[in-house]
Amino acid sequence: MRLRWPITAAVLAVAVVAACLSAAPGTPSAQAGGDFAILCAALAASASCAFAARCRRADARAWSILALATLLWAAGQSVWTYYGLARNHDYPFPSLADAGFLGYAVPAAIALFSFPRPAASRVTLMRTVLDAAVISGAVLFISWDTVLGPMFKSWRQGVLGQLTGLGYPIVDVVVTSLVLVLAMRRIPGERLPWLFLGGGLLTLTFTDSVYAKLTFDGVTGVTGTPLAAGWVAAFLLIALAPLAPMGPGRRPTGGPTRWPWNCCRTSPAWAPSSCPLSSPARAPTPSSCSTG
Numbered sequence: 001m002r003l004r005w006p007i008t009a010a011v012l013a014v015a016v017v018a019a020c021l022s023a024a025p026g027t028p029s030a031q032a033g034g035d036f037a038i039l040c041a042a043l044a045a046s047a048s049c050a051f052a053a054r055c056r057r058a059d060a061r062a063w064s065i066l067a068l069a070t071l072l073w074a075a076g077q078s079v080w081t082y083y084g085l086a087r088n089h090d091y092p093f094p095s096l097a098d099a100g101f102l103g104y105a106v107p108a109a110i111a112l113f114s115f116p117r118p119a120a121s122r123v124t125l126m127r128t129v130l131d132a133a134v135i136s137g138a139v140l141f142i143s144w145d146t147v148l149g150p151m152f153k154s155w156r157q158g159v160l161g162q163l164t165g166l167g168y169p170i171v172d173v174v175v176t177s178l179v180l181v182l183a184m185r186r187i188p189g190e191r192l193p194w195l196f197l198g199g200g201l202l203t204l205t206f207t208d209s210v211y212a213k214l215t216f217d218g219v220t221g222v223t224g225t226p227l228a229a230g231w232v233a234a235f236l237l238i239a240l241a242p243l244a245p246m247g248p249g250r251r252p253t254g255g256p257t258r259w260p261w262n263c264c265r266t267s268p269a270w271a272p273s274s275c276p277l278s279s280p281a282r283a284p285t286p287s288s289c290s291t292g
Contacts, residue, residue, distance in 0.1 A: 013236060021228055026221060031089045031224030032081075032224075033224075034224050037228060038232055041234075047067075048243070049238070050064065053067060063242060069107035069111060073100055077097070083095065090220075091221060094160055105175055112178050115182075135180065135181065169212055175205050176201075179201050193242070193244040199237050200233075200235065200239075200240075207231050
């Protein structure tokens with residue numbers, strides 16, 4: 001199975017991060033290690049999505065937007081890591097890092113809607129949007145009465161801090177709703193890649209929710225605890241999504257379905273221009289190469 005080794009490597013990476021941070025949680029070395037582990041996982045997810053977009057698949061636009069979303073989150077993590085090194089792991093809240101952590105949701109939502117779906121009318125599309133809105137509104141309404149409202153009233157961080165803190169559960173609910181609603185409309189051939197992608201986004205939203213709760217409770221430096229393994233697992237799941245093969249129920253029409261180092265051999269007509277690592281059987285002609 002083509003996914004065996006990547007999945008094994010991802011599981012081992014998460015296990016190592018969790019074990020190392022469990023040994024001495026909260027120490028400066030643990031916080032620095034957790035920060036860099038999360039940053040590397042986010043960059044790996046962004047690179048994986050970008051490579052998938054370069055393969056010219058039918059869902060290339062969606063993967064490219066998702067690569068931007070994960071890169072935006074990685075930018076926030078870079079700022080967070082800088083604060084840890086420059087301020088002796090005294091992380092301000094709110095900060096520029098939160099802009100990346102919250103802002104990623106906008107391109108992520110666009111990417112989820114950009115994945116090819118079976119032909120449907122505008123009414124069906126509007127029903128999908130309304131389904132997600134209803135689920136999000138219901139969960140937020142219940143959460144405000146049970147958790148968010150009391151937390152908001154009892155927290156003493158100023159208006160900006162309160163709004164930033166509330167932004168995490170709101171973003172998490174919206175992303176979770178979109179994943180669940182759109183997952184129900186996947187055809188059988190797309191379920192394995194969507195399982196990794198949806199699982200990664202759901203893991204990310206859950207970990208962010210725990211982070212927001214701990215922040216409301218006054219806990220800082222949570223990246224030096226085993227919670228960091230949640231972020232690492234989330235982004236490694238997203239990184240695995242483009243590797244997952246399509247089932248027989250669907251084949252993208254825009255290009256090959258293999259991973260970038262194999263895609264050139266499956267389509268020699270465009271290999272010279274789109275895959276510099278390929279070894280074409282014949283010299284490229286002017287009509288088969290792109291200029292610029």
